[in-house]
Amino acid sequence: MSLFHRAAMRGLLAAAVIVGAGSAFAQSDLKIMAPAAPGGGWDGTARAMQQALTGAGIAKSVQVTNVPGAGGIVGLAQLINQGKGDANQLMVNGFVMVGAILTNKAPVNLTQTTPIARLTEEALAIVVPTDSAIKDAKGLAAAIKADPAKVTWGGGSAGGVDHIAAALFTQEAGADPTKLNYIPFSGGGEALAAIIGGKVTAGVSGFSEFEGQIKAGKLRLIGVTSANRLANVDGPTIKEQGINLEITNWRSVVAPPGLTAEQTKALTDIVKKMNDSPQWKELLKQRGWDAAYLDGEAFGAFLKAENERVNKVLTSVGLVK
């Protein structure tokens, strides 16, 4: 969204903002929406934020609400329509929402929100069963080049980060991504069972989902999708094996539209303070999340770039027409 557009919207909402301005700095009671059911990654992030914010004394009380539905679109719509101008409201979101908005041709999108900051990222891992003939990324690429349809991928929901990573890998391997044979599974457990059981050629998902099985020798790590090798992980990146694939599942927070510059700054300060707190650092270590803090203009630009990239990939696999 252009600056002009944003300014115009602010003008329209001036009245609402003035009404809300009184509470702008009374951030003792913060609300964080997890646009997903309890138990998922976004819910986990929201509740971890709650723990860090109250633990570090940055906010007096933090209320976490769950608005599940459609990869977060239902929650996003609620944030945009009902949360407008509410300077005490935050929403957790992430890479998956970008894809969900595009595939479902949602009437709302992330540019309608006030971006606050990116918090964490997690590298994906590509794995094969231990008894597979494929040993490394080159081997997997060769199999894909021979016949992309015969290489079946198991991972999370269609249009999600796993699916996009599989499509990018296929493309970088020099094969036609429209022939990608990706089998989405609903829960992490089901996908993992199918991969260990050798029902699919390769699996792709967040590294932490595979970690235990890799250590236990049930899965072979082909590579991780981060730019650099992960700390404490004995395994190469995909990139260093000559396949130009770099993708991480990031999570961030956004605020409702219609906030003044001061309100936005106040929220950003709160989130930044939380990010710097020892409580948050401890939580990151516990959950195995990597810090990836990015705020302000840079975060806005990042959102835009990811949106374009995802759109391109989803179009190439036929999910976005």
Next chain:
Amino acid sequence: MDTFVSLGQGFLVALEPMKLLYALIGVFLGTLVGVLPGIGPALTLALLLPVTFKLDPTGSLIMFAGIYYGGMYGGSTTSILINTPGESASMITALEGNRMAKSGRGGPALATAAIGSFVAGTLATIGLAFFAPYLVALAIKFGPEDYFALMVLAFVTVSATFGDSPLRGLTSLFVGLALGLVGIDILSGQSRLTYGVPELLDGVEVTTLAVGLFAIGEALYVAGRRHVAPEEVEPVRGSLWMTREDWARSWKPWLRGTALGFPIGALPAGGAEIPTFLSYNIEKKLSTKPEEFGHGAIEGVAGPEAANNASAAGTLMPLLTLGLPTSATAAILLAGFQQYGLNPGPLLFAEKPDLVWGLIASLFVANVMLVVLNLPLVGLWVRLLAIPQPWLYAGILVFAAMGTMAANPSPVELMMLLIFGLLGLMMRRYDYPIAPMVVGLILGPMAEAQLRRALSISLGDPVALVQSPIAATLLAIALAALVAPYLMKGLDRFRATED
């Protein structure tokens, strides 16, 4: 032998006074949550996670396990008494259980459910302690084609819930299947039948349909007929407890239900509902009094209740041994483990034996607590039926709406609940069975996804569907179950003409 020693040490952990207290809190909360329609164990655990962070890991996991088991127990109570399943795995229990309650046999129905749950929970926990590694190795072998075959078998058994008219039963089933198509197609990511309503993208929630059809529909129906032909409900007729005959008719269904629920619960995509369908069907076939089915047969409560509790223990198996969360509740339990920096999986048994065996031992403890907690309550629960109907049903409407809103706070969800309630009213009025519709909504999307996954992996070759020995066996059983009754009938007629 090692297992005995480890389990013994586990009991030492689980029987510490503080751990017992955690277990008691857990089963109490779980029972409460199971009783309230729409609020499931998954939501409760998620809400409690931040609270329990300060407790020690073993204590809070013991509490979580108590909630999980308690939820499975509690779900049957409202199913039986007021035809309102607390969660979808208790739906089948409502079919016979509520009939029993209406004819004054609510006490025995609750008792057979509680004791059956105890038997199943205990046996399945023994299975979890002793056979987990072997069964999990087998469960992993299940591929999409095998799941599809299991779904086919479940579909065949649905006919047991049809009642008197197969045509009406099929109509109800197909409406359920159509509802199952609503939302994002899991394999292509495209939306179907959502008409631009974002709340519909995730499909129709099973609990919303079940609570709408059962609870709201029932309340409206009772209200509508109150002055026309009021239904006489006797809270208690005959013994409040199970008679000798009740015991004789219950123990085999308990064991069979356990045998179905435990392995299917252990499958990564098995779930708690399918074994209850299968159990109901088997009990109907094997019963010495099949004519009682549909009018309050105790076997129809005993079997499915045992099955859903056994499946709860089954679900813990892939979680503990492989770190595979196979249900929403298991996923949150996994998050609970991770909160303490524990990674369930092949290494957990070796690295944290205290915790794992303490947890397993506490499952036994939770089971005993639940049966002790629930049996004396039977007398109290059946008094619910003595509450004047207008009050009772007003209460049901409030709790049904509240439960739905707690799980999914959106006006669209509430509208759906109301529409399903009206649909339930009409179906009762015109004598259409309700259960097949919910079954269709549960099985339809699962069967579709597994079929398409199987075909996608085999590059469109349908032979793959029967190539796996597991799938072939399951399909053969399904075929036999479908054809056998007709063959028998034909044979009988053949014999009759010979005479």
